[in-house]
Amino acid sequence: MMGQAFFDIENFACGYPSFRLSGIGFSLEKGSFAGIIGPNGSGKTTLFRGITGSLPPLSGRMLLNGRSLQSLSLRKRAQNIAIVSQFVDADQITVEDYVLMGRIPYYSRFQFFETSRDREIAEKYMRLTETFQHKNKLMTELSGGEQQRAAIARALVQEPELLLLDEPTSHLDITHQVRILNLLQQLNVQMGLTVLMVIHDLNLASEYCDRLLLFNEGRIVNQGKPDDVLTFETIEDVYKTPVIVRTNPYSGKPVVFLVSDKMMKSK
Template sequence: MLAVDSISIRYDQKTIIRDFSFQVEEGEVVSIIGPNGSGKSTLLKAVSRQLSYFSGTVQLDGINLKSMSSKQIAQKMCMLSQKNQAPNDMTVFELVSYGRYPHKKWFQKLQAEDHEIIEWAIAKTHLTQYRDRPVASLSGGESQRAWIAMALAQRPQILLLDEPTTYLDISHQHEVLELVRELNGEMGMTVMMVLHDLNQASYYSDRVVVVQGGEKAIYGTPDEVMTTDMIRQVYQMNSEVQYSPIEQKPRIHLLNTAR
């Protein structure tokens, strides 16, 4: 579905991402992990074409993104940044309605079908009771859900999330990631997200790509990726990896700095 082939990205003549390749299949949840400054968010922005790359290709359903218009990409893919901010007086309904504009002509008003999709997206993210409230008045988890509702109203094939749990407390992190898993399970929506927490990446992902120094260190299932060797080599930490009989996913316990 999404094929990233040998892309490289430069800032001021410095290569940030080097010869990076991986593929995401339809309906997968893929998490991007790695140390701070390794290039995780840069990679995600390149995949969404928010950032240009000087070599390589990104293809969606076999079509090179560079040959697609911004509107065509927005109809298939939506990216939410680390921190999103709406005007103080913008309501949840108004925010979510913006998700319909990639499907409208210039100055075309919302139709009955658009309103149905907006109300569906609000209900799907469990925000019906907050429909007419300003986004600025919501809690962190509620606000993040409102932005995800806007993305849902866009009806994308792929949802890209750049550190969706940043700035949220533990309960709201769980709330947002459970919503992502619900959307993936019920709608088959393909999800790519940058995460810092290794256990969250392990639990919520079908596959995990590890970025180290702008290069792909490893890409595979949580079982293949979440090993003591990977954590020592990439994060310079000693760890224990256990398997929960309920979750059937690796559970990482960090111990101390590797010497």
């Protein structure tokens, strides 16, 4: 699925009076699985708010399949791009109704309720994310990890071409971290879903992403394959913490080890 120009951001800027992302430029091929890494407050979520249109652009442009994102209505944008936010906006609604909200961009003008096809699609993605067994529970009755999986199901029922995920594994235990990432990888490989996710775990980023964008202080300071980005010089420089980088003997990908003060002193 690789090769075709799909999503381009050129010299993009957006932000708040006290913080601005600027000079953001990257290009994703269709079917890529890209990760955004970088320290807290470096602007990763701000970029997602710019892409989804909740923050207006201050300069630059974003193109999806060669068309300016700004020229698309929010409804059309939501049919192409779905986002799983960092915090789930859980409410007093059932899991099934929450997931079905992802179908709203497809409702016709005078449609107020979901169709049987919407329900089928919701069931498919609830099963894939292992949330189907909770479908009649209230969102507020789920654990943080279960809510996160329901949020992923809601984004998938939008049937987007580009899926943005803001720290999708942050509430998940290791089993569910790997299951969700494997599911995203499967959707990526089998359906050509392009994935762009913010992820703090550098080793999961290394293992799953074919491409990394490293953010620091509102800019992209490095981008490329995990091998090129996850070098100890780059990580120490950006994160200001000592690390050791080795190669995973099974996958050949870089692995980052953190170094404690005690370990440093014993050297």
